[in-house]
Amino acid sequence: MSQASGPLLAVDGVSVRFGALVALNRVSLEIRRGEVLAIIGPNGAGKTTLLNVVSGFYHPYEGRILYEGKDRTWLRPYDVAALGIARTFQNVALFKGMTVLDNVMTGRVLKMGGSFLQDVLYWGPAKRQEIEHRAFVERIIDFLEIQAIRKTPAGRLPYGLQKRVELARALAAEPTLLLLDEPMAGMNVEEKEDMCRFVLDVNAEFGTTIALIEHDMSVVMDISDRVVALDYGRKIADGPPAAVRKDQAVIDAYLGVAHDSTGGGLDGPLRNLPQGVAAAKPPLERR
Amino acid sequence: MIYREAGQFKTTYAADQAIFPVVQDRWVVVAAVVAAAVAVPLVATEYWLQAVLIPLLIYSLAAIGLNLLTGYAGQLSLGTGGFMAVGAYAAFKITTAFPAVNILVVFLLAGIVAAAVGLVFGIPSLRIKGFYLAVATLAAQFFLIWLFNRVAWFSNYAPSGTITAPPRTVFGVMVTGPDASAGARYLMALGFVVLFAVLAKNLVRGRIGRSWMAIRDRDIAAEIIGIRPLRTKLLAFGISSFYCGVAGAELVFLYYGSAETFAFDIALSFLVLFMVIIGGLGSILGSFLGAAFIMVVPIFLANAPHMLGVAMSTALQKQIELMIFGGLIIFFLIVEPHGLARLWQITKEKLRLWPFPH
Amino acid sequence: MILDVLHAILVAPFKDMVGAPGFLAEVLIGGVASGLMYSLVALGFVLIFKASGVFNFAQGALVLFAALTLVGLMERGVPTIVALGLTAGVMVVLALAIERVVLRPLVNQEHIILFMATIGLNFFLEGFGEMLWGANVKKLDVGIPQGSFKLGEILVNQLELTAALTAAVLVTVLAVFFHGTRIGRALRAVADDHEAALSIGIPLKTIWVIVWAVSGIVALVAGIMWGANSGVQFSLSLIALKALPVLILGGFESVPGAIVGGLIIGVGEKMGEVYWGPLVGGAIENWFAYVLALVFLLFRPQGLFGEKIIERV
Numbered sequence: 001m002s003q004a005s006g007p008l009l010a011v012d013g014v015s016v017r018f019g020a021l022v023a024l025n026r027v028s029l030e031i032r033r034g035e036v037l038a039i040i041g042p043n044g045a046g047k048t049t050l051l052n053v054v055s056g057f058y059h060p061y062e063g064r065i066l067y068e069g070k071d072r073t074w075l076r077p078y079d080v081a082a083l084g085i086a087r088t089f090q091n092v093a094l095f096k097g098m099t100v101l102d103n104v105m106t107g108r109v110l111k112m113g114g115s116f117l118q119d120v121l122y123w124g125p126a127k128r129q130e131i132e133h134r135a136f137v138e139r140i141i142d143f144l145e146i147q148a149i150r151k152t153p154a155g156r157l158p159y160g161l162q163k164r165v166e167l168a169r170a171l172a173a174e175p176t177l178l179l180l181d182e183p184m185a186g187m188n189v190e191e192k193e194d195m196c197r198f199v200l201d202v203n204a205e206f207g208t209t210i211a212l213i214e215h216d217m218s219v220v221m222d223i224s225d226r227v228v229a230l231d232y233g234r235k236i237a238d239g240p241p242a243a244v245r246k247d248q249a250v251i252d253a254y255l256g257v258a259h260d261s262t263g264g265g266l267d268g269p270l271r272n273l274p275q276g277v278a279a280a281k282p283p284l285e286r287r
Numbered sequence: 288m289i290y291r292e293a294g295q296f297k298t299t300y301a302a303d304q305a306i307f308p309v310v311q312d313r314w315v316v317v318a319a320v321v322a323a324a325v326a327v328p329l330v331a332t333e334y335w336l337q338a339v340l341i342p343l344l345i346y347s348l349a350a351i352g353l354n355l356l357t358g359y360a361g362q363l364s365l366g367t368g369g370f371m372a373v374g375a376y377a378a379f380k381i382t383t384a385f386p387a388v389n390i391l392v393v394f395l396l397a398g399i400v401a402a403a404v405g406l407v408f409g410i411p412s413l414r415i416k417g418f419y420l421a422v423a424t425l426a427a428q429f430f431l432i433w434l435f436n437r438v439a440w441f442s443n444y445a446p447s448g449t450i451t452a453p454p455r456t457v458f459g460v461m462v463t464g465p466d467a468s469a470g471a472r473y474l475m476a477l478g479f480v481v482l483f484a485v486l487a488k489n490l491v492r493g494r495i496g497r498s499w500m501a502i503r504d505r506d507i508a509a510e511i512i513g514i515r516p517l518r519t520k521l522l523a524f525g526i527s528s529f530y531c532g533v534a535g536a537e538l539v540f541l542y543y544g545s546a547e548t549f550a551f552d553i554a555l556s557f558l559v560l561f562m563v564i565i566g567g568l569g570s571i572l573g574s575f576l577g578a579a580f581i582m583v584v585p586i587f588l589a590n591a592p593h594m595l596g597v598a599m600s601t602a603l604q605k606q607i608e609l610m611i612f613g614g615l616i617i618f619f620l621i622v623e624p625h626g627l628a629r630l631w632q633i634t635k636e637k638l639r640l641w642p643f644p645h
Numbered sequence: 646m647i648l649d650v651l652h653a654i655l656v657a658p659f660k661d662m663v664g665a666p667g668f669l670a671e672v673l674i675g676g677v678a679s680g681l682m683y684s685l686v687a688l689g690f691v692l693i694f695k696a697s698g699v700f701n702f703a704q705g706a707l708v709l710f711a712a713l714t715l716v717g718l719m720e721r722g723v724p725t726i727v728a729l730g731l732t733a734g735v736m737v738v739l740a741l742a743i744e745r746v747v748l749r750p751l752v753n754q755e756h757i758i759l760f761m762a763t764i765g766l767n768f769f770l771e772g773f774g775e776m777l778w779g780a781n782v783k784k785l786d787v788g789i790p791q792g793s794f795k796l797g798e799i800l801v802n803q804l805e806l807t808a809a810l811t812a813a814v815l816v817t818v819l820a821v822f823f824h825g826t827r828i829g830r831a832l833r834a835v836a837d838d839h840e841a842a843l844s845i846g847i848p849l850k851t852i853w854v855i856v857w858a859v860s861g862i863v864a865l866v867a868g869i870m871w872g873a874n875s876g877v878q879f880s881l882s883l884i885a886l887k888a889l890p891v892l893i894l895g896g897f898e899s900v901p902g903a904i905v906g907g908l909i910i911g912v913g914e915k916m917g918e919v920y921w922g923p924l925v926g927g928a929i930e931n932w933f934a935y936v937l938a939l940v941f942l943l944f945r946p947q948g949l950f951g952e953k954i955i956e957r958v
Binding site: 414415417422425430433438553560603605607609613620624 | 700
């Protein structure tokens with residue numbers, strides 16, 4: 001199986017436990033190169049735990065994680081990052097004491113080699129490298145339209161901007177696989193549109209494979225190629241968005257009981273909510 | 288209005304990332320350093336040099352060291368006194384064993400020894416965090432002091448464990464020992480602290496400083512981004528101990544002349560920690576401000592009652608000193624946890640507009 | 646040569662122990678006693694940490710201040726019982742002041758900031774106490790029986806026995822308080838999350854005053870024991886530093902842990918000093934406790950009784 005043909009990331013029968021609590025129960029899924037995969041599920045389903053185990057922050061009780069065909073189950077988080085996997089966090093883990101610029105520059109740490117002596121003298125190669133990385137980071141800042149706040153300490157930003165800075169920091173690492181944990185949480189419609197646009201741009205322009213945890217169904221329907229649904233630590237559905245939204249197991253998981261008979265799926269109870277992105281506007285164009 | 292940045296546009300990233308991006312800052316600091324190097328030795332009295340300026344420079348260096356570890360890398364350390372002792376005793380042993388080696392080199396070597404010891408005591412920091420780490424550093428502090436007390440080899444079998452700085456010269460000028468002039472010692476301390484302050488600033492504005500601050504702010508996220516925690520923390524311990532080691536050597540060689548282990552006990556660790564907290568955690572300038580502040584208060588207390596015509600015993604003085612230090616720590620933590628450095632920054636911001644209200 | 650060293654470290658001390666069991670018993674009892682003294686101080690820490698999440702570095706200064714006040718009052722002719730009551734009152738007032746001036750303004754800051762504030766408080770109280778009552782060593786006599794008696798072959802010190810009994814009583818009372826009463830539960834909620842506790846209506850300020858006052862009383866008891874043992878002096882506040890390894894072993898939040906940790910440190914220190922100390926020139930009591938704690942932390946960062954720390958991202 002050559003690297004190019006197989007999935008980028010394969011999670012194979014992974015279980016994660018915290019004492020007696022089983023957070024993930026024999027979950028298997030694939031993330032294919034170049035796709036946008038959405039991970040959905042009610043709260044407590046284990047979605048963040050899944051990302052954490054891929055990041056190397058937790059290690060599974062059983063099962064394997066294969067990246068580009070090779071077993072990567074027991075790597076430490078910094079080695080996982082070195083593979084080209086970057087992520088954002090559910091509760092925004094920015095470095096509050098540093099400016100936005102420094103936060104994003106930190107994202108680039110794996111690309112910065114250099115010797116200690118040169119760093120101390122800030123001379124020659126160290127200085128040149130710092131400038132080069134700064135230039136790259138500025139391009140990302142332009143891309144995400146956060147120029148105005150680049151010198152603001154990250155702790156002082158409103159939530160929506162913090163999320164965007166976190167995305168910038170993840171992008172600074174030039175990742176092959178980008179894991180986003182609820183990147184649009186707490187955002188209004190316009191902010192969500194912007195974020196969707198950024199996510200799709202990153203996928204289209206840089207070819208980055210993206211897996212995102214998301215609760216907003218309209219976003220999921222719009223931008224994802226495939227959807228995986230989790231519930232109580234188990235995978236309950238896996239397939240194209242249209243199929244998953246009609247999947248009975250998924251509906252039950254979210255709604256608990258039988259839905260009404262007006263065509264079923266997630267259109268039912270949600271049709272009375274303010275018409276969001278999905279209903280009011282056509283799906284965002286993919287280039 | 289006086290402190291105007293208007294019209295200063297940065298056209299290159301290099302300019303933006305300079306140590307002093309605002310031109311006025313640069314001129315003021317350069318002028319201050321030149322004045323310190325040239326004017327002060329000519330003008331200052333022996334008392335001022337000996338009792339105030341030299342210890343100020345030495346404590347500033349130690350404060351920078353602790354600030355790198357605790358302020359930037361977020362690793363709370365109560366072992367500063369111990370690491371300074373390592374530097375002092377290492378310098379003593381090296382220079383008494385190899386008298387021909389230049390004292391400047393001796394200080395650097397002593398720093399390296401202190402760095403190595405710091406690395407060893409920093410290893411637990413991977414598993415241990417926060418207060419627990421502070422207690423682990425206490426182990427370093429008490430153990431090291433006991434070691435220098437017990438093992439007579441360290442003080443070359445001197446009767447009371449005292450180490451005395453032997454006379455040494457640099458470029459023909461006597462800088463240590465009883466014949467060294469206060470001016471010479473002052474210049475040496477000044478040279479070291481300016482050099483190391485610049486190096487420290489280079490470190491913290493680059494990738495190493497960012498890694499430290501990342502570990503300080505969110506160590507888990509930092510690890511997931513790719514920063515290796517053990518390496519980063521050990522580097523902080525090593526460099527910080529280097530600075531403290533050199534400061535410790537300076538303390539004996541350039542200030543006290545001779546000292547016992549008592550000079551490096553837990554009280555010194557707290558003193559330097561106070562300097563760093565009051566001056567500002569995570570600020571090189573703050574290290575200087577904090578050291579200056581801590582030096583000024585006892586002098587003020589010693590002289591103010593005189594000037595006010597009130598008699599105060601030394602014991603009472605010491606007690607009020609403790610109360611003022613303690614009270615000020617609490618005050619700063621409430622009002623401005625980022626210390627004098629932040630207050631200074633705010634003042635500069637106000638100066639940009641002064642005399643206009645907004 | 647190496648064999649000699651190994652023999653001296655691993656074999657000879659144990660032979661000494663077995664060879665003189667009466668002496669061993671005395672050393673053990675001495676260790677238990679000093680361990681319990683440490684525990685008394687550590688209890689104060691645990692109370693405050695358990696109830697407010699604050700690591701009170703000033704606990705030693707509280708012990709010193711309580712002892713100084715008590716002795717100061719007694720020296721001025723105040724009868725013992727009255728002096729005890731007055732000192733208890735002073736500690737309550739002090740708790741109120743600390744809450745108002747130090748804790749309330751820092752309510753939502755990170756723990757490390759609060760910790761540093763207590764370092765400042767520590768120094769303030771030391772200076773203040775000395776200023777009020779003078780810096781010379783004082784003798785403290787509250788009527789606790791001094792002297793010793795023999796139990797079979799073993800010499801038992803009455804003061805240490807009293808300290809042990811007091812500690813036992815205190816621990817039981819506090820354990821019941823925390824787990825059996827409503828206030829105890831509220832305290833535990835506050836320790837977990839100040840803001841959350843506030844939001845469900847727990848009166849934070851009152852709770853903190855209660856906790857610091859109780860801790861002050863515990864400090865008073867500790868101060869009495871230590872003061873009667875070795876006189877009331879400045880170095881009493883350094884005892885607090887010794888309590889830190891106790892807390893590490895026992896966990897910061899466990900009342901029984903403070904006792905167990907204290908015992909381990911007390912016994913370990915004494916035994917280490919008596920049986921291994923001579924090998925390296927003595928005085929290893931200065932650092933033994935800390936190194937023991939350090940080694941312990943490497944294997945079990947949360948202490949004996951602490952909860953395993955599960956980090957979340």
